[in-house]
Amino acid sequence: MIERFLKNIAVFIALLIGLNFLLFFLIKGFYIRDYNDVNLNYSSFLLADSHGTPLGDFTEIHNVHNFSGQSDSYLDMERKLNFLVRNTQVEKIYISVDDHTLSPTREDQNNLDRSAYYTNSNDYANYLEYFHEKYLFYYCVFLNDRYSLIIKNFIQNEMFNFSKWGGVRSKSTWESLSDVQQEQISQDRINNYFEAQAPSDKMSESLKRIISICKDQDIELIGLRFPLSKTYVDLLNEESYDADSILTSYNLPIIDYDSLYLEQDSLFRDMDHLDRKGGEKFAKILFGKKKDNSLS
Amino acid sequence: MxxxxxxxxxxxxxxxxxxxxxxxxxxxxxxxxxxxxxxxxxxxxxxxxxxxxxxxxxxxxxxxxxxxxxxxxxxxxxxxxxxxxxxxxxxxxxxxxxxxxxxxxxxxxxxxxxxxxxxxxxxxxxxxxxxxxxxxxxxxxxxxxxxxxxxxxxxxxxxxxxxxxxxxxxxxxxxxxxxxxxxxxxFDYSQATDGLRQVLWGLFKKIVIADNCAEFANTIFNNSAQYEGSTLLLGALFFTFQIYGDFSGYSDIAIGTSRLFGFSLMQNFAFPYFSRNMAEFWRRWHISLSTWFRDYVYIPLGGSKGNTLQQIRNIFIIFLLSGFWHGANWTFIVWGALNAIYFIPLLLMGKNRKHLATVASDGEGLSLKELLAMIGTFSLTVFSWIFFRAENMAHALSYISRMFSNKLVQSPDFSQFPGAITLLVLIAGFLWVEWKGRHGQFGIAGLKFIPRKAYRWSMYLLIILAIDIFGNTSEQIEFIYFQF
Known part of the structure; x- marks a missing residue:
């Protein structure tokens, strides 16, 4: 009797594993997707979170590969940098040092599940951690809360979102929002990122390690502050975790473009993200010839 | 653990x-x-x-x-x-x-x-x-x-x-x-597989229903002064399903686990939200505690024997004790008293032994009268849970007065609670499964009668998938009844 019970349990677990892999391929299709795509034929790379993604492939016209990922934290960028160092000849790195990048919120909202793809055993304290992060957590949908959350959000947004019922799927552009709406959304964003008084220690340490790696590998590291909308800048006031000051303390240059498009809401997707058109325009300015004015 | x-x-x-x-x-x-x-x-x-x-x-x-x-x-x-x-x-x-x-x-x-x-x-x-x-x-x-x-x-x-x-x-x-x-x-194969089924259903109740409801119920109860009547009603509803999912979920896991070791524990919940009056509710809710008080307090006091006053006294004593058992707070005592008030008219009219069988068990389906009785009983229960959940009596009273005085009959502002609609859909699905399984010991006990293993196992996989996707795993939330 008990043998039959255990046999059935074993078969059921095997089925669960099968279901897990089916789900993994689904997840890979719409979550991991192009996160694993990197072109190693470049020597200059842009590392940023969602502030960098609107620049898309426009950076490549200027021989810079855009290696940004939505929600990338410095820990993710550090993994990517180590990967690049191992696999290609890196000469220059542009890295995002925006006001929020050292936020404890960014520490929590990261891409560690996805960036595990770029790691090897040297990136971990021990083999157990390596196995857990790189394989168990990466491939086991049932153990990865982020994967579950993505499926849940997908279902919620597609099926149970009133605003989408009846075929209404339009999304307001940033410039079409009223001042009050812009302020409200911007304030929510600020509340989300600047709730804590102090920056995240983990993020700060990781940024310092990135600086150290670049120094050891003789890689030119340039800090980058992305354009922000006027409403957001006004509300943000002096709020910042000062990631840029870490770079300046190492005498590294910062390109500060946060005030570049203060009067051009038409280039923004939301309060602090450019849209595709803005990304294209910004890539030209950033990697074009005239950028000396913004260097500090 | x-x-x-x-x-x-x-x-x-x-x-x-x-x-x-x-x-x-x-x-x-x-x-x-x-x-x-x-x-x-x-x-x-x-x-x-x-x-x-x-x-x-x-x-x-x-x-x-x-x-x-x-x-x-x-x-x-x-x-x-x-x-x-x-x-x-x-x-x-x-x-x-x-x-x-x-x-x-x-x-x-x-x-x-x-x-x-x-x-x-x-x-x-x-x-x-x-x-x-x-x-x-x-x-x-x-x-x-x-x-x-x-x-x-x-x-x-x-x-x-x-x-x-x-x-x-x-x-x-x-x-x-x-x-x-x-x-x-x-080792009994049938008992063990039944046990696993019950554990699975208990986990679903706890992780999907209770823990998700807890998130919204906590937000609404902790900030009740900010919300309109309909939102407060929604908060009370979420707590109603939180406490049921949490406690009956625990009981299911406990009973199911015991079965794996060859033990048979008593049924603790028998689909109480399908009750047609409060007496039936109390025969179906936390049965092990209700029967404990019945056997060791109520009957020694005279039970339903004696004159009317004695009967009322006995009912009040067990309900107040039951409330007090839950915790050292006047809210629990008032919750107990409120349930006594619900119960006493049934006792006096001799209707407390009505509805001994499960609802709609005669094969004729659910009548309108039964449906209305179920809705009425459920509403009384939702109301009493407000006292159970509130921090103190002042909080309970302000919650209730705000709920009834301020825009009760309107749609709550769901945009403040992302995911609440999904949760309501899940609760509806959960109630449907429980309704279908109300004649068994637990919601999905009837799955064992599905002859084809493939169908049965697909159901189990679906439940596991639902737990994984919809379960609130952001943190391990303790069971409410641990505090009692």
Whole structure:
């Protein structure tokens, strides 16, 4: 009797594993997707979170590969940098040092599940951690809360979102929002990122390690502050975790473009993200010839 | 150790394998393993309170033997009082000391005689209300000569500390559970698979229904002054399903786990939200506690015998005690009183024994009258849960007055609660499954009758998938009844 019970349990677990892999391929299709795509034929790379993604492939016209990922934290960028160092000849790195990048919120909202793809055993304290992060957590949908959350959000947004019922799927552009709406959304964003008084220690340490790696590998590291909308800048006031000051303390240059498009809401997707058109325009300015004015 | 934790997911298979494969042929060793693993299970939370369980076990074990060895009625009574004093004393100290002290201080202050308050920082040992009631029932049953005392300390310890039901019940009677520790256990395939099914359903109730409802209920109750009436009603509804999913989910996991080890525990919830009046509700909600109060308090008081006033008094006593059992707060006492008020008219009209069978069990489907009765009973329950959930009486009253005075009949602003609509859909699905399975011991007990394994297993996989996708795994949320 008990043998039959255990046999059935074993078969059921095997089925669960099968279901897990089916789900993994689904997840890979719409979550991991192009996160694993990197072109190693470049020597200059842009590392940023969602502030960098609107620049898309426009950076490549200027021989810079855009290696940004939505929600990338410095820990993710550090993994990517180590990967690049191992696999290609890196000469220059542009890295995002925006006001929020050292936020404890960014520490929590990261891409560690996805960036595990770029790691090897040297990136971990021990083999157990390596196995857990790189394989168990990466491939086991049932153990990865982020994967579950993505499926849940997908279902919620597609099926149970009133605003989408009846075929209404339009999304307001940033410039079409009223001042009050812009302020409200911007304030929510600020509340989300600047709730804590102090920056995240983990993020700060990781940024310092990135600086150290670049120094050891003789890689030119340039800090980058992305354009922000006027409403957001006004509300943000002096709020910042000062990631840029870490770079300046190492005498590294910062390109500060946060005030570049203060009067051009038409280039923004939301309060602090450019849209595709803005990304294209910004890539030209950033990697074009005239950028000396913004260097500090 | 929480049932919904990775620790338990490792603990359970290890104990299971040791129990059946290593010690399968030796009853005493199996019982000893249960004691050791139960103490480990409990000690995972706080090992210091293991001494309390051991003490309570030892007291009632010795009292039981002494009760059986003497025929002197005075001595027997003294022994019973000793057991009750120790058990209620422990409960009173850990659970009610600060409550009584606060109220004495308030009363004296009110009379113009302020006294100094010396409250103690007392940690409430998890499950103390459950295992003390279990050990008390043992001594009382021996005193009543309904049960022979055991001389096997290991079996008795296993009965008191049996890990599946140690911290949140069901509160088992010695007459049901203790004899199972004397009998040789054989692995029963059907019982074990039933157990796993029940564990799975319990996890769904806890992780998907209760923990998600908790998130919204907590937000709404903690900020009740900010919300309109319809949102407050939504908060009360979410709490109604939170407490059911949480507590009945725990009971399902406890009963299911026990089955894996060859034990049969009593049913603790029998689809209470499908009740047609409050008397039926109380026959279906937390059955092990209701029947405990019925057998050890209500019937000795005279039960439904005696004149009307006595009957009303008896009902009030058990409901107030039931409320007080849940916690040292006036909100619980008022919750108990409110349920007594719901119950008494049924008793006086002789309708408290109506609806003994499950709703719509005659094969004719649900009538409109039954549906309205169910909705009415459910509404009364939702209202009473507001007292149960509120922080204090002032909070409960302001919640209720705001709920009824301010835009009750309008749609809540769902944009403030992302995911709430998904949750309501999940609750509707959950209720549908429970409705379909209401004749069984638990919601999906009927799945075993599906002849094709492929269909059956697909259902299990679907439930696991739902737990994974919709379960609130952002943090391991403790079971509500741990605090009682």
């Amino acid at each position: 929480l049932f919904n934790s990775l620790d338990f997911a490792v603990f359970l298979p290890v104990v299971f394998i040791l129990y059946w494969f290593v010690l399968g042929k030796n009853l005493k060793s199996q019982n000893l393993l249960i004691v050791v693993s139960s103490y480990l299970f409990y000690g995972w939370w706080d090992w210091r309170f293991l001494a309390l369980i051991a003490f309570s076990t030892l007291v009632d074990f010795l009292v039981g033997i002494q009760l059986a060895s003497t025929k002197d009625s005075v001595r027997r009574k003294c022994l019973l009082i000793l057991s009750l004093l120790i058990n209620i004393g422990l409960l009173g100290f850990f659970k009610y000391y600060n409550f009584f002290l606060d109220n004495f201080v308030d009363a004296f202050t009110f009379m113009g005689m302020p006294i100094k308050e010396n409250t103690l920082n007392i940690i409430l040992p998890v499950g103390i209300s459950f295992y003390t009631f279990q050990t008390m029932s043992y001594s009382i049953d021996i005193y009543r000569k309904k049960l022979e005392p055991t001389k096997d300390l290991v079996a008795f310890s296993a009965f008191v500390s049996f890990f599946p039901q140690l911290v949140a019940g069901p509160i088992e009677r010695a007459s049901n559970l203790l004899p199972q520790f004397y009998q040789k256990r054989n």
